[in-house]
Every structure is written in C-alpha cells, then in structure tokens.
Amino acid sequence: MAFPTNLIQSDDFAESGVILGLHPSSDRSFDIRLQRQDTGTTWRAIQVWQGNSYNGAFQYRDLLPNDHLRRDYRARHEKSGYTAGAWTATVSGGPTLLSAGDAPQVPVSGQRMTLPIYLSTAATLAIRSQTGTSTGAVLKVVRFGAANFPPASTNSGWTYSEGLLQPTQGVGGDDYEGTLILPKGVTVRAARIRGKKLAAGGQCEMILRTVSNGSTIADIVTLSLTTINAAFQTKASSTFTPQAVGDNVWYGHLSLVSTGATQTYFMFLELDYSMPSYDKAL
Secondary structure (H helix, E strand, O other): OOOOOOOOOOOOOOOEEEEEEEOOOOOOOOEEEEEEEEOOOOOEEEEEEOOOOOOOOEEEEEEOOOOOOOEEEEEEEEOOOOOOOOOOOOEEEOOEEOOOOOOOOOOOOOOOOOOOOOOOOOOOOEOEOOOOOOEOOEEEEEEEEHHHOOEOOOOOOEEEEOOEEEEOOOOOEEEEEEEOOOOOOOEEEEEEEEEEEOOOOOEEEEEEEEEEOOOEEEEEEEEEOOOEOOOOEEEEOOOOOOEEOOOOEEEEEEEEEOEOOEOEEEEEEEEEEEEOEOOOOO
C-alpha cells in the first residue's frame, strides 16, 4: 500500500487553547493565583502556583476547545499572613491551535524586546494601560536648523555657513522667519535655542508663534540669549505652557543683531513634543 507524500495533523487531535505569559515579582515565595472569566460568567481560579515552585517568567497553556470564544484572564500574588495583591490588568484572547514549545515571550518594562510586533493597518499603538485608565506619551525632539529661517525682508542680509546663521555686519539687526512643520495632534512641551553672542549690543532672540485662521497671531514663548560668551550656549524657557498642535500654523520669528564686526550666531531651534500614540509621522 502506498503512503501519502505529506502528513498534516488533524484539528481533531491538535491541542488548542490560550498561551499566557506570566512575569512574577522578584520575591518567589509568594503564590500566584490565575483566574479565567468566560464570556458572561464569573471569575474562577484555574491554576495556583505555590511559592518557590516557579523561577522567573514562564508560560501557562490553558487548553480549551477551539470554539473562537474570548476568555479574560487575571492574576495576583497571595501568601499566608499577607494581604492578597491587586489583580493584574485583564488580558483577553481566544483559543487557537497550539504549536509545540513556548511562544515568544513578550518582556515587561526594563527588558529588551526581541520579537517583532505586527499591527493591522487599522490598528494604533497607544501608550496607556490596557484598561485605558492611565495614559502615557511618546516623547520626541525635533530640531530646526539655521537654514529653516530665511530673511523676512529683501532688505535683510545674512550669511549661512557651516550650519550657522549670521546677520549682516554693522549696527542694526535683521529678522528671519520659518514655518515649523509639526504633526497635527501632538503637544509641544518645551522649546530651546542654541547660538552665541560676542558683545553686549548683540541679540539672538526667537519668538515662537502660532497663526490661526490666517490672521490671528499668538506668541507662545520668547527665547533670548542673555550671556556674552565665546562658546555656544543653549537657552530654554522655564515658563513654557504645553500647547497642542491643531489646524493653526506654527512658525519662529528670529531677530539677530551684530555690533560692528562682532558677530552673533544662531544654530538651531529645538522643540520637545509628546504623542498620545504612534500614528503621528514625525
């Protein structure tokens, strides 16, 4: 009798269920109680691990029929003589066919993640607790260099060299303006400029502004170098009020003044901003 060229495991014999990853506390003497809630039912314990019976992170296979129904899970630490710990946030999942061996273990905070995360095109990676009761933010820094600020008038003069902007030499000053491209929905939380001025009469000042409806101008913060120093310095605002980016236009108005041959230099404007999720592009 001839044998088939390929053998495929039947679903009737393959194990199905939910694989849970558990990350116990550093004190291994506490018990772990795991509970499951089927849809529309009450919580019930499905497994209890005695203290010192586990070592580090591990996985548990909850074997279930492959019925595609969602189950909820939670766990907590317990120990005689101690008040039981708080339940973890609820995690949910439905049974699937299980392969042999452990699934890739997702690490908790403070550990490197060594496996890819796949999201559907409609999904958003949000920074918050699983229950949504607490939120976090993705913090980023964006920098706008000297070349982002062209002269505001044809009467202005400038020199752009080696990433630095210098005004026209001589008494008087020049103004420069540049639009700041920021993702809609982020919140700007801090602003800094970097440059240097070499004389008391010099000036390096940036006014951060927004424009709404094409005409309503609002000053957000003014940053000005006040120290005479041959070295470059960074000036940050200590009174910056976080501002959300909406349909308004953000731009920087830069004023530079040199005194004779004594130059003033502008290097960059930096903005710190936060994102509620990873759906922002910048």
